[in-house]
Amino acid sequence: MTVTEVLPVVRPSAEVQRVLEHRTSSLVLSPARERGIELRPVGLTSLPDREVVVRTEHGTWLFADHVRDPTARRRLGWRRGRIPVPDEPLAQLHALHDAGVRPDLVWLGHELPGTWKEGDSVPVPTPRALRESDERLARRLRLTTRILARGAALTVAAGAALPAAALLPVAALGAGLDPIVLGGVCHPATPVVSWTLLAQWDWE
Amino acid sequence: MSFPPNRLAGSGHRQQHPSPLGAFLRSATSHQRAGGPIPIDVLRYGIIGSAVVILTGVVALLLPPAPDLSSSGFFLLLGRQVSWIVEFAKHLAVPAIGCGLALLCLDLYLMRAPSGRYSRAFVVGQAVAGGALGALGAVFLALVALNMVLWVVIVTAILVVVVGTLAALLSGE
Structure with missing residues (x-):
């Protein structure tokens, strides 16, 4: 075009x-x-x-x-x-x-x-390097939360573990x-x- | 469509001002360094962290004073440790609630505004704070659960002894 x-x-x-x-x-x-x-x-x-x-x-x-x-x-x-x-x-x-x-x-x-x-914003993607580091960060946070949640679930039998929210995929912005x-x-x-x-x- | 006269070419007016290309370049910034909004996938850990901080603060305020807890007789085991935790949480409660609310507001801003790596570190800090206070809450709940289990064991044992004794007495007759 x-x-x-x-x-x-x-x-x-x-x-x-x-x-x-x-x-x-x-x-x-x-x-x-x-x-x-x-x-x-x-x-x-x-x-x-x-x-x-x-x-x-x-x-x-x-x-x-x-x-x-x-x-x-x-x-x-x-x-x-x-x-x-x-x-x-x-x-x-x-x-x-x-x-x-x-x-x-x-x-x-x-x-x-x-x-x-009309009225919507014009999308500008996050720079690739930052996007990739965001994805890595999200993965690490997800893993840490999972480990902590398991630990808490083991510690508190009553289930005082943090609720693990449903994981959304990182928005594909590029x-x-x-x-x-x-x-x-x-x-x-x-x-x-x-x-x-x-x-x-x-x-x- | 109207045509503003000062935008028409050929006037001396334009010569006195910096060129539009120069003005554009002054307002342009490197996209690679411009940052971007924090994705919700990352930001929600900060939001959850702040929510946990606020919730822990509110629960700490609602709990009875630490001396009352330790002298209540409920805590058969590690009662002193429970009162330390409650006392610590009570001291932390008001600043924690204030900070948690302020950080939640900042999260709402960061959801839309472009920002760099530092704001990501800030979100991670929020998540860590939430994790730390959440862990404190989990330890407190674990001690409550432990003592509750002890009470259940004791009450069950007493019931067994009472029922056994009654049964022995009845069978003896």
């Missing part, structure tokens, strides 16, 4: 297209090419002013400006509202920025689960819903944007 298949593409006049091609080339494609990174324009759309949910046969996608990205995660302490990006695409985006790539807009596209409905980062270049006069794919990844 390509991004153009899920973006609502518009067909503006030839003049608008020419201006946008020129601006996209000078602001995005050329600086990236000089750094050895080949970027791919993905299409023209009207300038969106709010997040867009696109339902296609390839799945449901949510496009949002990075300042309103729904995956910006709140956490304990001072690190608030950060958008998680895997290291490799993050390094590529830094390289693009260092190369002088300056799109007018940066939007993120998130593939959504089939069951997603669902592989792919996010994309799009750089948009706007036309100076008409509300049309030319989008370029800056980064794309699958959650591990």
Whole structure:
């Protein structure tokens, strides 16, 4: 599946297209090419002013400006509202920025689960290393609880052992819903944007 | 769909501000280091731990004072140890209930908020605390059960002796 298949593409006049091609080339494609990174324009759309949910046969996608990205995660302490990006695409985006790539807009596209409905959060899987350590931790806790429960059951014949709750399998989170980062270049006069794919990844 | 004029390209306005890509990179964080919500499979051990801590605290408050227990005559064996346990649990009860409730609230937050390895250690700590107090409760219950069994044995023995004596007396006549 390509991004153009899920973006609502518009067909503006030839003049608008020419201006946008020129601006996209000078602001995005050329600086990236000089750094050895080949970027791919993905299409023209009207300038969106709010997040867009696109339902296609390839799945449901949510496009949002990075300042309103729904995956910006709140956490304990001072690190608030950060958008998680895997290291490799993050390094590529830094390289693009260092190369002088300056799109007018940066939007993120998130593939959504089939069951997603308006108001639901956008799932971001826990990093693989942490997921694996969570699974190990759950196994150890389960084993320890079982041993303690048996010990308590032996100690207290009346059955004062801790009730062993039914064990749920660890949620399989690495669902592989792919996010994309799009750089948009706007036309100076008409509300049309030319989008370029800056980064794309699958959650591990 | 409306088009905010300050978002249109070509204006000098954009030049005075950091580029959107730079702003995005400042708000981005490494996914590998961003952490994630603690899975319920792990978190429930913390929740159970806190629940055990609260339950032990409440039971300790409901129990009669330690001297009353040891002087009640019920504990034929290890009565002093039982009164130590009860006294210790009573001293621990109020802070344990407070901490347990606070930690339960924190668990509800951790269920949704992304967090790193330290919060996992915190959940394990909760489970250990619950296990420790649960073990204390189990020892207390074991001593109660032991003494109860002793009483049952004694009462049964007395009944056997009484019934045997009566039977001997009746058969002698």
